[in-house]
Amino acid sequence: MSEPGFRSKFKDTDVAVTFRDLILLPGWTEVEPNQVELSTQVTLNHSLNMPFVASPMDTVTESEMAIAVARLGALGVLHRNCTAEEEVEMAKKVKRAESLVIKDVITIRPTETVEYATELMQRHNISGLPVVEGETLVGIVTGRDVRFADSSLLTKDVMTKKVITAPDDTNIESAKEILHKHRVEKLPLIDKEGRLKGLMTIKDILLRGRFPNAARDENGQLLCGAAVSPFDLKRAKKLSEIADILVIDVSHFHNANVFSATKKILEEVDADVVVGSIGTYKAAEDAITKLEGIAGFRVGIGSGSICTTMESTKAGSPTVYATAQVADAVRTYGSKIPIIADGGIRGPGDAAVAMSLGASTVMMGNLFARCKEAPGTLITIGGRYYKQYRGMGSPSAMAKRFSMDRYAQPSKGLPEGVEGWVPYKGEVGVVIQEMSAGLQASMGYAGAKTIPELWEKAHLAAITHSGAEEARPHDVLLPSDSPERV
Numbered sequence: 001m002s003e004p005g006f007r008s009k010f011k012d013t014d015v016a017v018t019f020r021d022l023i024l025l026p027g028w029t030e031v032e033p034n035q036v037e038l039s040t041q042v043t044l045n046h047s048l049n050m051p052f053v054a055s056p057m058d059t060v061t062e063s064e065m066a067i068a069v070a071r072l073g074a075l076g077v078l079h080r081n082c083t084a085e086e087e088v089e090m091a092k093k094v095k096r097a098e099s100l101v102i103k104d105v106i107t108i109r110p111t112e113t114v115e116y117a118t119e120l121m122q123r124h125n126i127s128g129l130p131v132v133e134g135e136t137l138v139g140i141v142t143g144r145d146v147r148f149a150d151s152s153l154l155t156k157d158v159m160t161k162k163v164i165t166a167p168d169d170t171n172i173e174s175a176k177e178i179l180h181k182h183r184v185e186k187l188p189l190i191d192k193e194g195r196l197k198g199l200m201t202i203k204d205i206l207l208r209g210r211f212p213n214a215a216r217d218e219n220g221q222l223l224c225g226a227a228v229s230p231f232d233l234k235r236a237k238k239l240s241e242i243a244d245i246l247v248i249d250v251s252h253f254h255n256a257n258v259f260s261a262t263k264k265i266l267e268e269v270d271a272d273v274v275v276g277s278i279g280t281y282k283a284a285e286d287a288i289t290k291l292e293g294i295a296g297f298r299v300g301i302g303s304g305s306i307c308t309t310m311e312s313t314k315a316g317s318p319t320v321y322a323t324a325q326v327a328d329a330v331r332t333y334g335s336k337i338p339i340i341a342d343g344g345i346r347g348p349g350d351a352a353v354a355m356s357l358g359a360s361t362v363m364m365g366n367l368f369a370r371c372k373e374a375p376g377t378l379i380t381i382g383g384r385y386y387k388q389y390r391g392m393g394s395p396s397a398m399a400k401r402f403s404m405d406r407y408a409q410p411s412k413g414l415p416e417g418v419e420g421w422v423p424y425k426g427e428v429g430v431v432i433q434e435m436s437a438g439l440q441a442s443m444g445y446a447g448a449k450t451i452p453e454l455w456e457k458a459h460l461a462a463i464t465h466s467g468a469e470e471a472r473p474h475d476v477l478l479p480s481d482s483p484e485r486v
């Protein structure tokens, strides 16, 4: 009988290091923090100016968060703990928030009532509607036209008939001139036959100037990610028509059923598809060799601040360890698939460590859940503000049906997350500013001007438990509102 192999299961074990175990060694540098460039690939076909991604969790990312982070150069991934229709609506809201040329213009017919025109403007939160007969533009009606009008009148009775228009290939500079010259706010674009082809608005042009760093697609619309179950092809196809990036959202992607379901999605959708969560070299290797068309990896299992997966099942792959594993597989196979390091990020230093190990971006739930734009409820405890934050495998999130397949409750009957509160931080811009400034400082210490340079130049060292204590403020009485008290 050959020698039994059980002892080798722990004799040559890897150390599954975590953020708390590692520090970034200062290296020779010729880079000042403000020269550090944070732009990065989030998927094979989409880049960001800020390497941060908001988690698909129902206390983190709905349209408001996705719009806010995209304007600042990052990406929001809409959660799927809702119906397909609700998720599609959220994605539409993000894509409609800004665009250079609105293609799917909301229009009205001349014979519709003023009451309907008002309702349409309110429902879509817009200030005016081109009026069309068939496809031909015949007028424009704005909030001002309907505000005090008798609601039973028809749109044709109140609309402006002499509309200022421009050809459908008008560029932004000419549009600005026309809008200024005629002191109007909306510019319908028409073809030679007078058919409505698009709409440019002063609001979109101004927003473009206000958010020069925004993550946008080629039409000037904000970039939008959306989470999907691998087993819901119908939802994936619908969302792929709107969102730029789909994230296959399962807690353990390295699974035969998940692989075959994802294969179908990869074959049938146009959007970039990120797969995960994975945590080992082997999972990445299998994904690279068995699935075609993957545009990103979501990496890390069990490190999230609300996760109980590792505690209750002992199964997991801490984000730091997982990132290095997957990055090695990506490199070995000569692939360029970008890595999103997900879970356990407590600040810019953690992001720097994940990126030193091959991540292109980091995904965060906890830090974004603290913000005004997150959907969780705001409460006060002992005179301080907090926001609700829960794991998607927590009992209350699992009570909503779509989280069931991510954490496979029917087969496991086990919650894998908790629900709690995180300190309120205000607008998400504050978090992105702190994260980016801190990350630039870390990269400055490592001597790296860009994220790919950090992959090559960064050196890490392990730190002992007592070292980790020393690395925080110590031997000093801190004020009660110090961030160290969180």
Ligand code: XMP
Residues within 6 Å of the ligand: 055, 056, 057, 277, 301, 302, 303, 304, 305, 306, 307, 308, 309, 310, 342, 343, 344, 345, 363, 364, 365, 366, 367, 390, 391, 392, 393, 394, 416, 417, 418
């Ligand atoms: P942070 O540390 O930012 O991590 O709170 C967010 C990530 O945690 C994952 N997640 C979960 N993991 N049980 C888990 O084991 C859960 O209930 C749960 N909910 C979210 C997810 O990867 C997220 O991006």
